[in-house]
Amino acid sequence: MSPARDISPWRSLWRQLPLLVLLVALWLFLWDEVTVMSVVTGVLLAILVTRVFYLPPVLLSGRFNPWRGLLLGLRMIVDVATASIEVAFRAVNPRYTPTNAIIAVELHTHSDLVMTLTAEAITVVPGTVVVDVDRERAVLYLHALGTVTDEDVERTRRHVLGTEERIVLAVGTHEEAESVRAERRARRMQRGGGVHGGAPDGLTGLSSDEVSTGDIRRRDGAHRLDRNEDSGEGSR
Amino acid sequence: MSAASVALLVPALAPAAEGMPPLPEDFSVRDAIVGVLILLGAFLSLAAGVGIVRFPDVLSRLHAGTKPQVLGLVAVLAAILLEVPSWGVLTTIVLILTFQLLTQPMTAHMLGRAAYRTDHVRRDLLIDDELADDIARRERASAPSDDD
């Protein structure tokens, strides 16, 4: 964090480059055509917008794993599709009466970026809504539809932590990703090595010996990272 | 597209198509897929409407109301793309979906937060409320006065 404080203009431009590229892409998509005129006006407008409506720069980790990003995207699509159908059938099923729960999930990483992305990803999937956030302790409070037993609560918690792991592996910093990998290795060892490649990508099975996984991992503070970015501009 | 070419396109249909009555002359696979996608979107819209009428409290309605339609919109936009395939349509659809996916969670979160904070929650439907537990714990820690 500290070396980034005294930033030269080039560093700041480099740091804002993803945002500028995104804004130009948005402009081109709106025009539906790629011409000299649209590109030039897009670049000029992007610079103007980022100068006039100045926001504190999003602290990107500077790391992006495309393969993990692809896996994350595919998993999100599958999750959203299945959960949408499930919630829709619950809505039209006349014998269904909802029982809900508000669950506190303590995330492993304290970075704002990962926390925001996780909250967004959790809220996009139907059936769970982030109701409140404790930024200091990195706790997401989510309201889950259709939880009947404690087992459902634990499954939702595991799902959230799995989503966080996938996001960290895709866009988190090296340290965060390394700690997630170490944790996964530890979990796989614990499981006994019988089902090595069986559950891909944090897809925890539902066998009974894993019910307490969420609890173990919540109490386990050894792998927890310190807050690695404390930009202090958040308003939560 | 005639029935024979349908059978060519869909090999699994070919043996069955022998004994079946011939398909209508103006049947096309594309229209069928578009129809299925539109029906999916319509079903999800219906479920959202029924859900917000049936479910008993704001937070439950939030689940039924805000999010299944995103999938419905995806289905309908895919149907449009199948009927009018062009780059201009594709880019606009990508933009629509991006904004929908960015803004829908914001709506859900803001409404859920307001509902919880203004006590529009049916406590009897919750099997577990760890937010209230944490709030109570913090209040006990800070001021040992009468909570609850």
Add this chain to the structure above:
Amino acid sequence: MSLLTLVVVIIAGTMFGIGAICAVWRVIRGPSILDRALAADVLLAISMCALGAEMAVNRHTDTLVVLLILAMFAVLGSIAIARFMAKEDDS
């Protein structure tokens, strides 16, 4: 318009209609303003789906821009109401 499309149009139209009527009922009945905001949001989402379905059936893209604008700015109403609620009665 083929028979298949006609059937699809009738079924889908009925479903959209029932969904929209349910949303309107909730707007009228809603005990709290949050219910009304949510139901208005649902009504808007159903309208978006219906507009899209109409485009797919009639093979044009005239109202795609409307969908884009709605996807961009529909969120503002609900957020404004939610913020207002949070400030209004914090009891």
